[in-house]
Amino acid sequence: MLLKVLRDRADARVDIVFVHGWKANANHPSWTSSQFICWPEKFLPAKVPEARILSYNYECQLNDFWNKDDDLITELSNDMMDQIMDRRTEGDQGNWPVIFIAHCLGGLVVENALVHGSQHDERKNLVDCVRGLVLLATPHYQPSTLSQVNKYFLLAGEKPLGNDELIPRSKWVLSIPRDFARLRSGQLEVDTLCCYEGTAMMVDGEKVKIVDMSLARLPGAPAAERLAADHLGIAQIANGEDRDIGKLVRVLKRWVAKILPPPEDGNANTKVNNVSTASFEGHNYGIQMGQNSGTMSGFRFAK
Numbered sequence: 001m002l003l004k005v006l007r008d009r010a011d012a013r014v015d016i017v018f019v020h021g022w023k024a025n026a027n028h029p030s031w032t033s034s035q036f037i038c039w040p041e042k043f044l045p046a047k048v049p050e051a052r053i054l055s056y057n058y059e060c061q062l063n064d065f066w067n068k069d070d071d072l073i074t075e076l077s078n079d080m081m082d083q084i085m086d087r088r089t090e091g092d093q094g095n096w097p098v099i100f101i102a103h104c105l106g107g108l109v110v111e112n113a114l115v116h117g118s119q120h121d122e123r124k125n126l127v128d129c130v131r132g133l134v135l136l137a138t139p140h141y142q143p144s145t146l147s148q149v150n151k152y153f154l155l156a157g158e159k160p161l162g163n164d165e166l167i168p169r170s171k172w173v174l175s176i177p178r179d180f181a182r183l184r185s186g187q188l189e190v191d192t193l194c195c196y197e198g199t200a201m202m203v204d205g206e207k208v209k210i211v212d213m214s215l216a217r218l219p220g221a222p223a224a225e226r227l228a229a230d231h232l233g234i235a236q237i238a239n240g241e242d243r244d245i246g247k248l249v250r251v252l253k254r255w256v257a258k259i260l261p262p263p264e265d266g267n268a269n270t271k272v273n274n275v276s277t278a279s280f281e282g283h284n285y286g287i288q289m290g291q292n293s294g295t296m297s298g299f300r301f302a303k
Helices: 072-087 106-117 123-127 143-155 163-169 171-185 243-259
Strands: 002-007 014-019 051-057 098-103 130-136 191-197 201-203 206-208 225-227
Touching (some): 002 072, 051 072, 072 106, 072 123, 098 106, 098 243, 106 123, 106 130, 106 171, 130 243, 143 163, 143 171, 143 201, 225 243
Parallel strands (some): 014 098, 098 130, 130 191, 191 225
Antiparallel strands (some): 201 206
16 A cells, blocks of 8 residues: 655645545556556646645455455555655645545545544544545445445456345445535535546446446535546546546636635735835935835925
8 A cells, every 4th residue: 555646846735636446456557548648647737736646556355345344444544544644744734735536436435534534633634634525436325226336246257245245245335425424514624526437338248337426426415427438437537638637627726726825925916015215315306216106105305
């Protein structure tokens, strides 16, 4: 498990953290297209120049999420939070706003991290810095939609789970959306964008959407928005002018503009009130010109 810096810059003022989903590993790199283009590294820096871009990488199996005995999701969540905090120790980085972009089951890792972090003496400081959350095809299961879990197992080439096995193994993925929705409606003010896949993919001989509009919507959040790609392609953008990346960048730019204060050094439109205190001795009747702006009063004219 590793937090990697994809792009850094000396004048960065916000952290954007990418958290991949299931099926991301050494043979299937996260956020990387079949053309070996990692879009957060190649396209995003120029579009959101205020950001340092990070990626949390981890290995996981479906059984890590559907496990009736051990809460392995929280183990991932806590590790991610600790690594991010370790990275934010220099200068005022610990106060920088944070935006998460998560794909698939990685969204549950992030939601769970915020829920548990809000109750932790140290991690809650990081939670307080989180200002935005983009969820790309993250499923939010409820008891009535639990049967759709088997799309993941079929995609993995594994045997579907029967109800007698599915229900006890799903307690973590059922509780996380509920607990996060409660946190979001209470103490955590965070902008949230949920997206679902617009294209079906072939699973066990049928075309299906792993996370459709109803599954993508987080309880209490606005309706999920459609992106064009399928479940895996939604995180693997190969073209900087792709319509999907355009949608995401517009949201990110809007959030960053809202959460960042103006630069400390101001800008070209800043007015400087520099009133001269010069007096003129001798036979001069006038004021010194060229340095005075703003309201001028109290001039002494000497004779």
